[in-house]
Every structure is written in structure tokens, then in C-alpha cells.
Amino acid sequence: MTYKNLIVNSENYITTIIINRPKKLNALNQETIKELHEAFKAADKDKATKVIVVTGSGEKAFVAGADISEFADFTVEEGTHLAANGQNILFDFVENLATPVIAAVNGFALGGGLELAMACHFRVASDNAKMGLPEVSLGVIPGYGGTQRLTQLVGKGRAMEMIMTAGMIDANKALGYGLVNHVVPQDELLELCNTIAAKIIKNSSVAISGAIRAVNANFKEGENGYQTEITEFGNCFGTEDFQEGTTAFLEKRKAAFPGR
Structure with a gap:
């Protein structure tokens, strides 16, 4: 554009x-x-x-x-x-x-x-x-x-x-x-x-997006930041980035996050 x-x-x-x-x-x-x-x-x-x-x-x-x-x-x-x-x-x-x-x-x-x-x-x-x-x-x-x-x-x-x-x-x-x-x-x-x-x-873009939402939740009226953090934390377990990050850690190599 x-x-x-x-x-x-x-x-x-x-x-x-x-x-x-x-x-x-x-x-x-x-x-x-x-x-x-x-x-x-x-x-x-x-x-x-x-x-x-x-x-x-x-x-x-x-x-x-x-x-x-x-x-x-x-x-x-x-x-x-x-x-x-x-x-x-x-x-x-x-x-x-x-x-x-x-x-x-x-x-x-x-x-x-x-x-x-x-x-x-x-x-x-x-x-x-x-x-x-x-x-x-x-x-x-x-x-x-x-x-x-x-x-x-x-x-x-x-x-x-x-x-x-x-x-x-x-x-x-x-x-x-x-x-x-x-x-x-x-x-x-x-x-x-x-x-x-x-x-x-170098880090997981999916996890970073979740962290942004969790941090911002602390400043939003009517939203419980701690609960948002729990939800976003749990959501990470269903991502390919989590699988790659934990696997790379256990295999002692750098993660190659797919961003999904």
C-alpha cells in the first residue's frame, strides 16, 4: 500500500x-x-x-x-x-x-x-x-x-x-x-x-501475543488479569510453539518456532 x-x-x-x-x-x-x-x-x-x-x-x-x-x-x-x-x-x-x-x-x-x-x-x-x-x-x-x-x-x-x-x-x-x-x-x-x-x-510469537494480552488485562476494567494469565498459559499448551520449545529444551538445541 x-x-x-x-x-x-x-x-x-x-x-x-x-x-x-x-x-x-x-x-x-x-x-x-x-x-x-x-x-x-x-x-x-x-x-x-x-x-x-x-x-x-x-x-x-x-x-x-x-x-x-x-x-x-x-x-x-x-x-x-x-x-x-x-x-x-x-x-x-x-x-x-x-x-x-x-x-x-x-x-x-x-x-x-x-x-x-x-x-x-x-x-x-x-x-x-x-x-x-x-x-x-x-x-x-x-x-x-x-x-x-x-x-x-x-x-x-x-x-x-x-x-x-x-x-x-x-x-x-x-x-x-x-x-x-x-x-x-x-x-x-x-x-x-x-x-x-x-x-x-528468537522467541515464540504465539507466547508473546498471549503475554501481551495477559499484561494488558491488568489495566482493563472488569477483567481479572490473573485469570487472563491462567487462560493464556493454558492455551500455550495447545500450540506447536510449545511443543517445539519444550522439545528443543530437552534436546539441548535452539528452538525453531513455527509461530503456530
């Missing part, structure tokens, strides 16, 4: 999705959100993709926010639909993908950009990254899951401060908060993401 605002590359079981609106600092407009949905959906269905990395083009920004010009004149109803639709087709969609998603945060990740990074399964940042949710400075609040995921990742007090002050934190503070897993020089960012992805690829 051809995209207007994305560059998508696949190699060595890794699909890299690059948000490519450099003149807008890769800001998320509705067209880009729809394209991201399609790109993530296609990568998730691709048997040759075992890890997805998402990043922004250029050196200045991962995603510097949403495209404010699109919704500056919205009504209450239109604003509500904007948030609900965005969460449904992109942010919740990414969080619940069966394929692991790594956010390579280069430069600014603000507003919708930080919300996209937080929807990914984990984050790696360049040392020049700046992160924040500045929405209250515009008279609005984060609407793409930011109030929920930031609190889950950094705790209530820190999330409240970041949201209320509308300020940015640098990469090292984000690392200290647990918002990102690693900080590296910008020219090493994708290299580290690919190194981590290579480690993931």
Missing part, C-alpha cells in the same frame, strides 16, 4: 513505520491516524513481521502533537467523536496488537505523539527527546488515552504534575520515571531498537 504520510520498510522480520510529515514535525492529522491504522494492521497480519518499530522522520520530532488546525472549531459532539474514534482506530488498536510494538522516540513526543508512544508496548528514546502532554495550555485535556496510560506508567502524582503544568521532561527524567526503557544517542536509536527486536524474534 502507498501512504502519503508514512514510510514503511520491512526487513529481517522487523517492520519500521516512519511518520513522515517533517514540515509539521510529524504532527498527527486525521489522515495520518488512518494511515497508521492501516500500516499497523497490515504489519500485524504479515507473517514475515515479528516486531514493529514506529518512529518519526528527521531529527527533531517523533510526533510533536496533534494537528490543532483540524479541530480548533469543533463542537462538544465533534470533540467527543474525535477522541473516541482516535482511541479506537489507533491508540487502543496499537496497545492491543498481537505483534510487539516498540516506539523509537526521537526528539519531541508531545500530546498525541506521547500518547502514541505510550500506546506502544515499550519505548526507547534518543538523548535529545522531550516528552509532555501540553493540552491544558490549549484549554483541553489529553484525549487519546494520555491521562490513563501516563498514570499507569509513571504513577498518579507524576502524571498529575506533567499534565497540570503542561511541561516537558527530558529523556533522562523519562528514564527515571519509567516512561522509557532506554536512552541512547540519536544515531544509535534505531540500532538499539533493532537489537532488542532481534532478541524478541
Whole structure:
């Protein structure tokens, strides 16, 4: 598929999705959100993709926010639909993908950009990254899951401060908060993401998908994460990956997981 605002590359079981609106600092407009949905959906269905990395083009920004010009004149109803639709087709969609998603945060990740990074399964940042949710400075609040995921990742007090002050934190503070897993020089960012992805690829994609569902269940209202874990654990016993993994262990060789 051809995209207007994305560059998508696949190699060595890794699909890299690059948000490519450099003149807008890769800001998320509705067209880009729809394209991201399609790109993530296609990568998730691709048997040759075992890890997805998402990043922004250029050196200045991962995603510097949403495209404010699109919704500056919205009504209450239109604003509500904007948030609900965005969460449904992109942010919740990414969080619940069966394929692991790594956010390579280069430069600014603000507003919708930080919300996209937080929807990914984990984050790696360049040392020049700046992160924040500045929405209250515009008279609005984060609407793409930011109030929920930031609190889950950094705790209530820190999330409240970041949201209320509308300020940015640098990469090292984000690392200290647990918002990102690693900080590296910008020219090493994708290299580290690919190194981590290579480690993931060696393992059972079926088991990883089950682990994603089990971890996410802890944060879903009305769902018992422990019970989800029990169910997903049991399901593993019916997979070819389990048979291969246990057989390889007993035979003292590396497993060659079929992904089934």
C-alpha cells in the first residue's frame, strides 16, 4: 500500500513505520491516524513481521502533537467523536496488537505523539527527546488515552504534575520515571531498537501475543488479569510453539518456532 504520510520498510522480520510529515514535525492529522491504522494492521497480519518499530522522520520530532488546525472549531459532539474514534482506530488498536510494538522516540513526543508512544508496548528514546502532554495550555485535556496510560506508567502524582503544568521532561527524567526503557544517542536509536527486536524474534510469537494480552488485562476494567494469565498459559499448551520449545529444551538445541 502507498501512504502519503508514512514510510514503511520491512526487513529481517522487523517492520519500521516512519511518520513522515517533517514540515509539521510529524504532527498527527486525521489522515495520518488512518494511515497508521492501516500500516499497523497490515504489519500485524504479515507473517514475515515479528516486531514493529514506529518512529518519526528527521531529527527533531517523533510526533510533536496533534494537528490543532483540524479541530480548533469543533463542537462538544465533534470533540467527543474525535477522541473516541482516535482511541479506537489507533491508540487502543496499537496497545492491543498481537505483534510487539516498540516506539523509537526521537526528539519531541508531545500530546498525541506521547500518547502514541505510550500506546506502544515499550519505548526507547534518543538523548535529545522531550516528552509532555501540553493540552491544558490549549484549554483541553489529553484525549487519546494520555491521562490513563501516563498514570499507569509513571504513577498518579507524576502524571498529575506533567499534565497540570503542561511541561516537558527530558529523556533522562523519562528514564527515571519509567516512561522509557532506554536512552541512547540519536544515531544509535534505531540500532538499539533493532537489537532488542532481534532478541524478541528468537522467541515464540504465539507466547508473546498471549503475554501481551495477559499484561494488558491488568489495566482493563472488569477483567481479572490473573485469570487472563491462567487462560493464556493454558492455551500455550495447545500450540506447536510449545511443543517445539519444550522439545528443543530437552534436546539441548535452539528452538525453531513455527509461530503456530
